[in-house]
Amino acid sequence: MNTRRDFLQLLAASAVTLPFIPLSGLAAKTKVVEEVYDGPVLRVALMGLGGYANRVAEAMKDCQKARLTGLISGTPAKLKDWQAKYGIDQKNCYNYQTYEQLKDNPDIDAVYVTTPNALHHDQVIGIARSGKHVICEKPMALNAKEGAEMVAACKKAGVKLLVGYRMHFEPKTLEVIRMRNSGEFGKIRFFQGNCGFNIGDPKQWRLNKQLAGGGAMMDIGIYALNGARYMVGEEPVWVTAQETKTQPERFKEGVDETIQFQLGFPGGAVASCLSTYAMNNLDRFFMTGDKGFVEMQPSTGYGPIKGRTHKGELTQPHFTHQTVQMEEMSEIILNGRTPVVPVDGEEGLKDLKIIDAIYLAARTGKKIYL
Numbered sequence: 404m405n406t407r408r409d410f411l412q413l414l415a416a417s418a419v420t421l422p423f424i425p426l427s428g429l430a431a432k433t434k435v436v437e438e439v440y441d442g443p444v445l446r447v448a449l450m451g452l453g454g455y456a457n458r459v460a461e462a463m464k465d466c467q468k469a470r471l472t473g474l475i476s477g478t479p480a481k482l483k484d485w486q487a488k489y490g491i492d493q494k495n496c497y498n499y500q501t502y503e504q505l506k507d508n509p510d511i512d513a514v515y516v517t518t519p520n521a522l523h524h525d526q527v528i529g530i531a532r533s534g535k536h537v538i539c540e541k542p543m544a545l546n547a548k549e550g551a552e553m554v555a556a557c558k559k560a561g562v563k564l565l566v567g568y569r570m571h572f573e574p575k576t577l578e579v580i581r582m583r584n585s586g587e588f589g590k591i592r593f594f595q596g597n598c599g600f601n602i603g604d605p606k607q608w609r610l611n612k613q614l615a616g617g618g619a620m621m622d623i624g625i626y627a628l629n630g631a632r633y634m635v636g637e638e639p640v641w642v643t644a645q646e647t648k649t650q651p652e653r654f655k656e657g658v659d660e661t662i663q664f665q666l667g668f669p670g671g672a673v674a675s676c677l678s679t680y681a682m683n684n685l686d687r688f689f690m691t692g693d694k695g696f697v698e699m700q701p702s703t704g705y706g707p708i709k710g711r712t713h714k715g716e717l718t719q720p721h722f723t724h725q726t727v728q729m730e731e732m733s734e735i736i737l738n739g740r741t742p743v744v745p746v747d748g749e750e751g752l753k754d755l756k757i758i759d760a761i762y763l764a765a766r767t768g769k770k771i772y773l
């Protein structure tokens with residue numbers, strides 16, 4: 404189930420509170436209303452027209468509350484292709500030297516940064532200076548120091564900073580969070596998050612410490628970390644971590660191949676997570692409390708997410724993650740909606756502080772208190 408019609412049904416049924424309503428069985432209860440939405444629309448420019456930008460642009464075709472209106476790229480030929488493909492006005496196209504001129508452009512409300520990790524810091528601060536809201540891909544920055552500077556810059560400029568945590572709007576994930584909040588799992592005792600894939604091309608930026616800031620932990624391990632936080636519903640108080648490297652010729656100094664990390668939560672729950680670039684199709688969450696459990700596999704990929712709890716299969720509908728994310732981010736930016744799980748710069752910064760601690764724990768072998 405992933406058509407524009409299905410998506411419009413869900414939106415029509417959910418009015419303005421998509422993440423807050425019980426989604427189970429929703430589609431069956433809704434009547435088909437392809438109403439023309441006439442509320443505010445978030446006009447978005449994409450910065451860095453690579454693989455993920457492409458996915459976001461395609462997903463936004465199905466959005467009612469967000470629209471692609473601008474492009475930022477260092478490659479003129481790419482700008483030309485994208486302009487033709489998405490009908491973008493020439494006056495809304497910029498390169499990395501000119502994008503701060505966005506401040507004079509009334510057709511763009513927000514910029515979505517989808518460049519390599521190391522560029523996020525300066526670009527987000529530059530966009531904030533131009534007075535536009537920012538959506539930044541994960542990881543928000545290379546470390547907590549950079550992240551804090553980005554949060555401060557956006558605050559000073561009076562613009563919102565959001566991070567592309569698409570799972571925070573995913574219906575099965577939200578159902579699990581609802582079940583946890585209502586006590587259906589009992590006291591949460593244990594979370595396991597395994598996230599990884601076998602990375603290809605050795606020349607890609609993801610394997611370049613300067614551009615990626617690290618290795619698998621920055622790129623895919625962050626899903627296990629962020630997942631541990633939103634599944635358990637608490638902030639960890641300590642971290643331990645161990646790194647293993649079986650292919651040092653592929654994964655150079657500072658680029659982690661595999662890290663196992665453990666988190667301790669104030670309520671007594673522990674998390675055991677695996678982040679890797681050397682095992683395929685690793686995308687699994689398991690959590691148990693003293694009354695029940697949930698397992699999800701896939702748990703953070705593009706979906707459909709699949710899972711079951713002690714009460715049975717999770718049956719909430721699947722919609723393209725990036726479509727729902729952009730609809731919801733439009734509500735957050737334009738209407739001040741508060742999402743169930745935060746997606747703001749502070750949330751991105753929390754992950755970065757823990758990632759710093761994970762790297763420190765792996766390097767020193769010590770238990771790091773947060």
Ligand code: NAD
Nearest residue numbers: 451452453454455456517518519520540541542567608622
């Ligand atoms: P990509 O390599 O496909 O695209 C990166 C883009 O940035 C390219 O268009 C490239 O030309 C441009 N770029 C600008 N300056 C560059 C430079 N100095 N070096 C290299 N490229 C430069 O990468 P991607 O997979 O689209 O990832 C981009 C960001 O999106 C990353 O932060 C990544 O973690 C994030 N991402 C998020 C998800 C998600 O599900 N939320 C999925 C994939 C990627």
